[in-house]
Structures are given as structure tokens and as C-alpha cells.
Amino acid sequence: MEKKQTKGRQKIEMKRIPNEEDRLITFSKRRSGIYKKASELSTLCGAEVGVLVFSPAGKAFSFGQPSIEKITNKVLYENPPPNDNTLNLVEAHRRFRLNELHQKYSELLSKMEVAKEQEKILRKKVPNRSKGWWEEPISELSMHELEQMAIKIQMLHKHVQHRANELWTRASSSSLPFSVVNQTPSTNPFSMTEVEQKY
Amino acid sequence: MEKKQTKGRQKIEMKRIPNEEDRLITFSKRRSGIYKKASELSTLCGAEVGVLVFSPAGKAFSFGQPSIEKITNKVLYENPPPNDNTLNLVEAHRRFRLNELHQKYSELLSKMEVAKEQEKILRKKVPNRSKGWWEEPISELSMHELEQMAIKIQMLHKHVQHRANELWTRASSSSLPFSVVNQTPSTNPFSMTEVEQKY
DNA sequence: CAATCTATCTTTAGACT
DNA sequence: AAGTCTAAAGATAGATT
Numbered sequence: 001m002e003k004k005q006t007k008g009r010q011k012i013e014m015k016r017i018p019n020e021e022d023r024l025i026t027f028s029k030r031r032s033g034i035y036k037k038a039s040e041l042s043t044l045c046g047a048e049v050g051v052l053v054f055s056p057a058g059k060a061f062s063f064g065q066p067s068i069e070k071i072t073n074k075v076l077y078e079n080p081p082p083n084d085n086t087l088n089l090v091e092a093h094r095r096f097r098l099n100e101l102h103q104k105y106s107e108l109l110s111k112m113e114v115a116k117e118q119e120k121i122l123r124k125k126v127p128n129r130s131k132g133w134w135e136e137p138i139s140e141l142s143m144h145e146l147e148q149m150a151i152k153i154q155m156l157h158k159h160v161q162h163r164a165n166e167l168w169t170r171a172s173s174s175s176l177p178f179s180v181v182n183q184t185p186s187t188n189p190f191s192m193t194e195v196e197q198k199y
Numbered sequence: 200m201e202k203k204q205t206k207g208r209q210k211i212e213m214k215r216i217p218n219e220e221d222r223l224i225t226f227s228k229r230r231s232g233i234y235k236k237a238s239e240l241s242t243l244c245g246a247e248v249g250v251l252v253f254s255p256a257g258k259a260f261s262f263g264q265p266s267i268e269k270i271t272n273k274v275l276y277e278n279p280p281p282n283d284n285t286l287n288l289v290e291a292h293r294r295f296r297l298n299e300l301h302q303k304y305s306e307l308l309s310k311m312e313v314a315k316e317q318e319k320i321l322r323k324k325v326p327n328r329s330k331g332w333w334e335e336p337i338s339e340l341s342m343h344e345l346e347q348m349a350i351k352i353q354m355l356h357k358h359v360q361h362r363a364n365e366l367w368t369r370a371s372s373s374s375l376p377f378s379v380v381n382q383t384p385s386t387n388p389f390s391m392t393e394v395e396q397k398y
Numbered sequence: 399c400a401a402t403c404t405a406t407c408t409t410t411a412g413a414c415t
Numbered sequence: 416a417a418g419t420c421t422a423a424a425g426a427t428a429g430a431t432t
Contacts, residue, residue, distance in 0.1 A: 005413085005414095005420070005421060005422090006411085006412065006413060006414090006420065006421045006422065007411080007412065007413085007421085007422075007423080008410090008411075008412080008421050008422025008423040008424085009409075009410050009411050009412080009421080009422060009423045009424050009425085010410090010411050010412065010422095010423070010424080011411085011423080011424060011425095012243075012410095012411070012424095014239065014242055014243070015242060015243070016242065016243060016244070016245055017243050017244065022411085022412085023243070023244050023245075024416095025411090025412095025416095026243055026244060026410085026411080027240070027243075027244040027246060028416095028417090029409090029410065029411085030236065030239070030240045030243070030244070030409090030410080031240065033236060033408095033409065033410075034233060034236045034237060034240060034248075034250075036409090037229065037232060037233050037236060037409095037426095038233060038250070040213065040229070041226070041229045041230060041233060041252070043213055043214060043215065044211075044213070044214070044215060044216050044222070044225055044226075044229070045215070045216065045222050045225060045226040045229070045254075045255070046215055046222075046255045047226060047252055047253060047254050047255060048252070048253040049233075049250070049251065049252050049253075050249075050250070050251040050252075051233075051237070051248070051249070051250050051251075052247075052248065052249040052250075052251075053240070053246055053247070053248050053249075054246060054247040054248075055244070055246050056244070056245040056246060204403070204404065204405085204430085204431090205403065205404050205405060205406095205428085205429065205430055205431085206404090206405065206406080206428080206429065206430080207404055207405020207406035207407080207427090207428075207429085208404085208405065208406040208407050208408085208426080208427050208428050208429080209405090209406075209407080209427090209428050209429065210406085210407060210408095210428090211407095211427095211428070221428085221429090223399095224399095224428085224429095225427090225428080227400090228426090228427065228428085229426090229427080232426060232427075235426090236426095
């Protein structure tokens, strides 16, 4: 007897699913679905794909081919030019704002340099230290202090960025949404063969 | 009789598509498909989803709801514990190897904290200083210093990196790409729709 | 090439276990 | 709560414009 056992897939509105349970199920199912799609794209086209998902509760899920760190590091370190015809402009904006962490890192490095200098000066006056701070083990740091520091760095970062923009806007009078300052092309690990350069 | 106009969707093997043109088309189509899925997951479940795709040529594409930076920063900064039942083991393994940049960032924060402490101690002995460098407004940095920043950072970066190799397993291979953002505020985090297409 | 077409393949909503 | 089932919804391969 050909009685329908189920109604089959039903159409649903494209809006937040009201029912908690249904939403959870859908979250799980569709997340898996995206992973599968990502893996297929990777296989079929030889691309590297990373998917990051955060549940409303803030729990993190990720999928990466070859690995999610590789993917994110690629974005953060290498920052290749966007090439998506559909999302080109958006990409340009995003990608260069994406540098925030990297910039912070740079900021920190430079501030460390300054600190080092100043400490050197201080040490001349108080020559009873044996090791530089950079040689000390990191060890014991209170969460609170770290957080405070992070906030300060963030503020400083904004100042520097603003100043940097003045500087580099003057230096390179470009109308582009960004300006690349120092590309150091010598060590670019992503010089690709012309064969695959198309996309 | 109604003649078939197309053969419809054909099944394809799940392996790298040999034909270059087909592969390109598939890359584009399926990438869009994943973006759509991601956006739907976000809408239906209130999740934040980020997708990063790198073509074999290393060109980057990304999609993010609310924004790809937010997503990646979340991973890099917060590094929440894995909670994916499907990929649990893989995730656990991956996340245990902390993100390299994040590690460096943390390292630097730590070292700065140490530096701060030590400078505080030093200052007690040499109480003719008024403020710590981290308290100085950044605008007091000279133009010259800002211009020299790249070089300094690179040198220090190498130094830190060398020491990092001792502490951590792996060294970063990339030199620092000094890209600078202009302060595009970009209030609209939603991706696909927000922009006039440039071409 | 981007866009459309459409037959067919693939995903998944809902129900049950 | 993870797995199964089913049929409808949705994605897309291949062709065309």
C-alpha cells in the first residue's frame, strides 16, 4: 500500500525558527550540510575551505580543509588581493579591516621595541640587572592585568592607526580603499604558477 | 511531445574535476551555494557563520555573517572549546595546537606585562620618570619613528620568532605583510547586498 | 565569461525511534 | 540526542544565450 509515511520535506520560512528544539536540530543538520559542501568544494576544485560557526550561545564549531588555522592564518598573514567578482568591493573592505589582530600584533612588537629602548636607558642608570625582560619566562600573569593591558593596547592601536593613515595617505596618494605599505615580496610563500592563476 | 531541452543535473564523481573550465564554473557556483547555506544557517538559527575559501592559486574569498573579521577574531581571540560532535576529535586535536598568531599575541601581551612590571621596579630606583611609555599618548611618537616602525618590527619579529622557536614547536614562515587599513567604518556588516558592484 | 533554463541529483523538515 | 525514513524543497551539471 502506497500510503505516505511522512510528508517529506516541508518548506519553511527563511527566518529564525521559533521552536527551540527544531532550531537546534536544524542547526546541527545544516551545519553538517555546510561542512559537506565545503569538503566537496575542496575536493572538486582543489580549494582550501574553512567554515566557522558560532552558535547563539557562543559555542564554536569549525571545519577546515586542510585546517581551520591554516585558513585563518592565510587571511591574517598573507592577505592576498580579493578576486571575487560578486563580492569584490565588500571583500576589499573586509579583508583590510581584517588586519586588526595583525596590526595589534605589529603594534605590540613596536611598543616592545620602544619599551626595550627605554629599559636600556633606565638600565644605564640602574645597572644591576642581568637579563632583559624579553629573556624572562612569561609565567605568572593575572587575568585582570592582561585584560587591562589589552584594552590599553586597543586604544593605543586606534591612535597609531589614525596617525598611520595620515602618514601613508600622504605617502601614497591613492584612491583605493586601502594602501599597501610594505609588501616584502621576497618572502611571499604564495607565488603561484601561472597555470592556476586564473582563480 | 515535449522534448527535453536539457539533460538536467548530472551526477558527477566526487574527485577533482579534470576539465579546467568546468572546474572554474563549479568553483564559482558551489562557492555561492555555500555562502547561501551559511546565510541561511545564520538566519534560521541565529548563528554567526564565516566561510573562507582559497582557490588553488591562493586567491581569497570570504563570506561572513555578521562579518568575517568578527568570526575569525572570535576564533583567534577567544578560542572557545570545541563542541562539535561530528568533528569532535579532529577539533580537539586542532585546537590544542593553539593558533599561532594568537599565541604570539598572548606572548607579547605577557612580555609587555613583564616589561611593565620591571620598569615599575626600575622606576622606583630611578624616580625621575613620570609616566610609563604605555601611558604616553601615541601622537608623541615621531613621524620618523612611525616610518621606521616596519623595519624595527621586522627585526624584533625575527628576534621574537627565534626565541619563539625554542618555546613553541613551529616557526612562522611568513614575513610581516605591512598592510594598512584606512578607517572605513563600514557600518553594514551584512555582506551580499550592501555594495554597488564595481563591475 | 555572468545569467537563465530545466531535468535530475542532493539536502533536509518532520516524524519516529 | 543521534540515526532512520520519506517526499518535497532546493541545488546544480550541462547546455544555451
